[in-house]
Amino acid sequence: MKSYVRRIGTLVSIVGILFFVGCAKKPVEQVKEVSPPKQEVAPVQEVKPVQPVEVPKVEKKPEVKVPSLADQIKEFESVDIHFDFDRFNLKPEARKILAEKASFLKAHPGLKVRIEGNCDERGTREYNLALGERRAKAAMDYLVFLGINPERISTISYGEERPLDPRHCEEAWSKNRRDHFVIIGE
Amino acid sequence: MKQKFYMLTIVVIIAIIVGGAKIHVNITSPGFSKLKVAMPMFSGPSDVSLRLWKLAKKDIEISGVFELIDPGTYLHQGPVSDIPTGTLKDWDLIGADFVMVGKADKKGNGLTLKVTVVETSTADKVLDKTYICESDNQPKMVHSLMDDFxxxxxGLKGIFSTKLACIADNGSSKQLYTxxxxxxxxxxxxxLGKLVLDxxxxxxxxxxxxxxxxxxxxxxxxxxxxxxxxRLVSSFPGLNTTPCFSPDGRHIAFTLSKDGTPDIYIKSLDTNKISRLTNNWATDTSPCFSPDGREMVFxxxxxxxxxxxxKEMSTANVTRLTFKGSYNTEPVFSPRGDWIAFSHLAxxxxxxxxxxxPDGTDMVVLKGTAKGDESPSFSPDGRLLVFASSDGNLYITDITGNTLVRITDGKYIYSEPSWQD
Incomplete structure (x- = not known):
């Protein structure tokens, strides 16, 4: 079973490589050029059910659609980072997201970002204003650490005043304990 | 019948000088009962007298010291406008400590209300006065007479004519409301802006x-x-939050994050000079001064x-007061400096x-609504607290926790009440 899965995996990666190589009018030959270990290549060809992945059809229109800047900004702004209750430390997932945000900001040096720190409704309003600020600052500090000029970053805390999900349950609270990122132009 | 206060052993004695005589009211001793008030419907045009009676009734409820006897038990059903000699025993019989009667009259665009209050045990008239109001000022008139009562x-100074400030949320904006x-x-x-707080x-x-x-x-x-x-007082980058005036009214302390983590600063309203009061890696917020200005809680x-x-203002001494619970915030000093109220995650x-x-002893947790109560603020006489509940309403409790009255109408979502000093 395991080897079957591995075989499918190999096929998929080969197909993926083909796609990036971006030509492959003779896909089978291309596979050979990648020169995977023989004993693994052969079985691939036998895995018939996976064959319907029609690589050649994809190849016919090789243009890679580059999203417009507006779409990229939309995408950038759609990803928040999240925190634990009454905490502002950056979790591994948040650091990963911030690294992506840093790459985007490096690629677009003309853009500035506003980090909006938010809290869930638990805790008190006054304290949450301060907590939201610390959440925003934590993200800002990390972006600066990753090489973004602090002049390009501003922070604002909304405390618990702008919940994304107004419900009163952990699912909503975990969504609301977040830093939201807004591109504010140059 | 008598409602006893067994919840606390703390005894608060309020001594107030009235007309040269010192009256001691022991409002939270174990033996204290709320004073029973009989208040039959006021006489006069029924729409007006009912409205005024209801306003008086609400003030009795929030007073923390009075309790209205159920009008259904009165021997003299309303409307009643006076207390003829000989009928006092009928009020005494149902347990009334005080009887309040009133007679409303329309007068031009406004109205008058003649009020008489008699203490049943002594037959003394504690109030006998005609109040006049303009058409829209009925609450003010009733609060004024209840203060006199x-x-x-x-002998307690009235609190009914004082004001609360809070934030009213209509679903799309949060506004200052009094x-x-x-x-x-x-x-x-x-x-003042679409998002107003603190x-x-x-x-x-x-x-x-x-x-x-x-x-x-x-x-x-x-x-x-x-x-x-x-007037714009503080607009540094980052937080400018949780303002509070100094007792002399000439300074405002608040939270700023301009230098890194949130810390407490104070600004002179005369000279605009800003000084830093706390300097710590942690979050410091929500300052409030003791009435003598010598200390600050935060x-x-x-x-x-x-x-x-x-924090002692004259030194760098800072003492931690709370150790029970993992989340204690929003401290406020009582007007006499004997208590600090705060929001406690129980x-x-x-x-x-x-x-x-203020020395960190005697911590008490008030029952409140048990739905999530935040943001306490003391009445000017320190007997009562107003706070916001998670149901979006403001409530008043006395400091023994024995009185609990919802005071808002649900028209807005109310939060962050502050009672004037």
Missing amino acids: LEGSI CFPDGSGGCLFNG PAWSPDASKIAFVSYKRGNPDIYVVDIKTKST CSNRGGSPQIYL ADGHFHIAMIR
Whole structure:
């Protein structure tokens, strides 16, 4: 079973490589050029059910659609980072997201970002204003650490005043304990 | 019948000099009962007299010292406008300590209300006065007479004509709002921004400091109650939040994050000079001064969780006051400096209003609504607390926790009440 899965995996990666190589009018030959270990290549060809992945059809229109800047900004702004209750430390997932945000900001040096720190409704309003600020600052500090000029970053805390999900349950609270990122132009 | 206060062993004695005589009212001793008031329906045009009677009834409910005897038990059913000699025993019979009767009359666009209050045990008239009001000022008139009743009967300075400030949320914006302690006389302050927070009275009640996001950042402003003119007090990058006036009214302390983590600063309103009061890696916020200005309480998470700390203003001494619970915030000093009230995350998982002595002893947790109570503020006489519940309403409790009255109407979602000094 395991080897079957591995075989499918190999096929998929080969197909993926083909796609990036971006030509492959003779896909089978291309596979050979990648020169995977023989004993693994052969079985691939036998895995018939996976064959319907029609690589050649994809190849016919090789243009890679580059999203417009507006779409990229939309995408950038759609990803928040999240925190634990009454905490502002950056979790591994948040650091990963911030690294992506840093790459985007490096690629677009003309853009500035506003980090909006938010809290869930638990805790008190006054304290949450301060907590939201610390959440925003934590993200800002990390972006600066990753090489973004602090002049390009501003922070604002909304405390618990702008919940994304107004419900009163952990699912909503975990969504609301977040830093939201807004591109504010140059 | 007598409602006993067994919840606390703390005895608070309020001594107030009235007309040269010192009256001691022991409001929280174990033996104290609320004073029973009989108040039959006022006579006069029924629409007017009912409205006025209801306003008086609400003030009795929030007073913390009075309790209305169920009108259904009265031997003299309303309307009643006077207490002829000989009928006093009928009120005594149902347990009334005081009888209040009134007669309303329309007068031009306004109206008058003649009120008589008699103490049944002595037959003394503690109040016998005609009140006059303009058409729209009925709450003010009733609160004024109830203040006179409170002072005339037991010598407590009235609190019914004082004002609360709070934040009213209509679903799309949060505005500054003021009202009387019973919730009447509501006034919305428009034009201060769409997101307004943290209202705090000046000691002379002429101004309110608040936070507004009007300029795209939480900045601190002061609005003059009468002229509605505003002044920008603090607008540094980052937080400018939780303002509170010093007892002399000439300074405002607040939270800034301009130098890194949130810390407490104070600004002179005369010279605009700003000084830093706390300097810590942790979050310091929500300052409030003791009435003599010598101490300041605030919230800090320097010990790992938000707790209440007390700072001596003349020294660098800072003492942690709260150790019970993992989340204690929003401390406020009582007007006499004998208590600090705050928001406490209790063992039941809900926030409750709690109180502690300035030396960190005697912590008590008030039952409140048990739905999540935050943001306490003391009445000017220190007997009562107003707070916001998670149900979106404001409530008044006395400091023993024995009185609990909802004062708002559900028209808005109310939060962050602040009772004038």
